[in-house]
Amino acid sequence: MLAAGAAAVTVVLWASAFVAIRHVGHEFSAGALSLGRLVIGSLVLGVFVFTRPRRWPAKGDWKLLLVCGVLWFGVYNVALNAAEQRLDAGTAAMLVNTGPLLIALLAGVLLGEGFPRQLVIGSIAAFGGVVLIGASSSEGKAETWGVILCVAAAAAYAIGVVAQKPLLGRMPALEVTWLACTIGAISCLPFTPALVRETADARPSTIWWLVFLGVFPTALAFTTWAYALARTSAGRMGATTYLVPPLTIFLGWLLLDEAPAPLAFAGGALCLLGVAISRHKKRVSTPATISASPDSKPLSKS
Numbered sequence: 001m002l003a004a005g006a007a008a009v010t011v012v013l014w015a016s017a018f019v020a021i022r023h024v025g026h027e028f029s030a031g032a033l034s035l036g037r038l039v040i041g042s043l044v045l046g047v048f049v050f051t052r053p054r055r056w057p058a059k060g061d062w063k064l065l066l067v068c069g070v071l072w073f074g075v076y077n078v079a080l081n082a083a084e085q086r087l088d089a090g091t092a093a094m095l096v097n098t099g100p101l102l103i104a105l106l107a108g109v110l111l112g113e114g115f116p117r118q119l120v121i122g123s124i125a126a127f128g129g130v131v132l133i134g135a136s137s138s139e140g141k142a143e144t145w146g147v148i149l150c151v152a153a154a155a156a157y158a159i160g161v162v163a164q165k166p167l168l169g170r171m172p173a174l175e176v177t178w179l180a181c182t183i184g185a186i187s188c189l190p191f192t193p194a195l196v197r198e199t200a201d202a203r204p205s206t207i208w209w210l211v212f213l214g215v216f217p218t219a220l221a222f223t224t225w226a227y228a229l230a231r232t233s234a235g236r237m238g239a240t241t242y243l244v245p246p247l248t249i250f251l252g253w254l255l256l257d258e259a260p261a262p263l264a265f266a267g268g269a270l271c272l273l274g275v276a277i278s279r280h281k282k283r284v285s286t287p288a289t290i291s292a293s294p295d296s297k298p299l300s301k302s
Helices: 002-024 030-049 059-083 089-096 099-110 117-136 144-167 173-187 189-201 204-229 234-255 262-278
Strands: none
Touching: 002 089, 002 204, 002 234, 030 059, 030 173, 030 189, 030 204, 059 089, 059 144, 059 173, 089 144, 089 234, 099 117, 099 144, 099 234, 117 234, 117 262, 144 173, 144 204, 173 189, 173 204, 234 262
């Protein structure tokens, strides 16, 4: 239940991030927004990491941390931010959430998770929902470069998750998230001049949205993701994020006045169904046990 709750927190906050990025992107460039978000996230996470006993990574873990930090936290954020300056939040969320299919494929091959039937069926159903939503969004006017950036973000996201999964068996989720976020922030340091310049020109409300992105969808949501990922398979956890696009579409309609077409609602329902199938576990029936108290008598054969 705790893992499911952590996954739910991640889904809600990541959906809100697509909408916030779309809003903040009017005043911050893709690189500056990425650096500001990651620096804030790293500082918040660092407060919690350094107020408790720490378990530093082994020498062999740094390679996976670098892959996760540079690709998922660095490349993913820059590519997504740039894409959302060309696409609406809902369309970007749907394109990026082709990532779970890549996660399931990579985890099945590289992590030995295999391809459970429920995961395959659920992923196909959920991906069908994403396709339906995509067919109904932006009236087919999605900019080509924006689509390419979203696909690049999805690939970076998938590789980062698969690199992160083995680390969570050896290190606490909080420390893995902080180290990856810090590595991502370091990889974005070339955007420092742009961040300083654009922060000086931005409205206070926009800066507060940037703080929100750093604290909640980054520091909190990536930690709850890592906590849940440590307690389930990468493929199954990835399929859970198919809930992000329909929720993003709803928030985009509510906050950005980006109204979805009726077909998008059918796609959202199919996404929900696919996630339910992929996370379903068959109950294993166990034979009833007989009390072994001193007063119990052996059963006689009939």
